[in-house]
Amino acid sequence: MNHYQAEVLAVYRNGETISSNVGSFRMKAGDSLVLLTNENFIKNWGESTGFYLTSFIGEIPPPRYKGQRLFALLLVLLMIIGATFGRYLPEVGGNQLDMFYFAAIVAILMAWINILPNRKYTKAISWDVLITIACAFGLSKALQSSGAADSIATTAINFSKSYGPLGVLITIYLITTIFTEIITNNAAAALVFPIAYAAATQLGVDPKPFFIAICIAASASFSTPIGYQTNLLVQGLGNYKFGDYAKVGLPLNILAFIISIILIPLIWPF
Structure with missing residues (x-):
């Protein structure tokens, strides 16, 4: 097992577990081995079907009193x-x-x-996560400072005014959801809030339903790891890929959207 940098802890054969004198034990076809490995094993095993990784615990912490x-x-x-x-x-x-x-x-x-x-001290710091968060803040600031985000939101909401308050509510929710997945929830809410208030004033309706939609949509960041800091933190620990968030998060976003659009006008009428 030198190639895989692993040590055999036990052998499972015909329903029996053998854990003593494993070093001199003669292996046979069909034996299942319990291995203790180091970090190099992840690089060497190459997703081989001969191994099943049950858990990855990294470095074994020292005993604590x-x-x-x-x-x-x-x-x-x-x-x-x-x-x-x-x-x-x-x-x-x-x-x-x-x-x-x-x-x-x-x-x-x-x-x-x-x-x-x-x-x-420094091993507990996920530098890649911190750098990605910093870059996300930079992207958010660029979209706000250039006026691109404000222009997108204003154009979309003005277009939906012809469909009445419900159309504006749907647009506000969708715009906030898209922004919160890209430029964080605080920036998304800050951008859409004044535009939603202006739209409610022009339509002559209560702006509260629009504000509730912004709050919910800004908090429903499920589809990307960069939408919120905690999404990035679990990405590294869980070894998730970018697409994994969309597979699980997009259905959650759609479900939250449908429930919100149905219940918000009922609880907070226009």
Whole structure:
């Protein structure tokens, strides 16, 4: 097993598991092997049908004492409580006591008491995710600054006015959905909100249904990994591809669209 950088832990043969003296055990056709591998195995196995990858755990973490685990749990609780109630506390040195403040304190304490080994400070950072998020913000800013996003939204909503409030509602939802998958939800809502308000004023209807549609559509980011930061975070951990989001997310987007268009006018009439 040198080629695959793997060690045999056990052999399964005829319903019996053999885990002792595996090194001198003579293998036969039909045996199933339980292997312990390193990261090079992923590169060498080449999607061979002879192997079935049950799980990938990466590096085996060092053992932790019970006191360290308990202290780490207390630090996480401190961060949650601080992020929740920090806004009601006075500023410290001109710094607002928000979630970033408490997360930074917890990270420093975890490093100080060696809960997080110093060799793993940067390994926990997904640089590709951070770079992609930064690029998405740049794309969002470019679309807003150039006026392209505003022009697209205005043209589409003006075109739908001839179909009445329901047509405008559908257009607002679709435009917001498309924008939130490309330029993040906050930017999508900020762009479409004033245009939707102007359209409601011109039609002489209550703008609340349009605002509800914007809120729902801006939050329904399922079809692309760049639509929201958490989508990117799970992409690397789950080894998902760009197309996987569309396969699962697009039906969810359509379902959310249909339900919203039916219920919004009933609950918040024009």
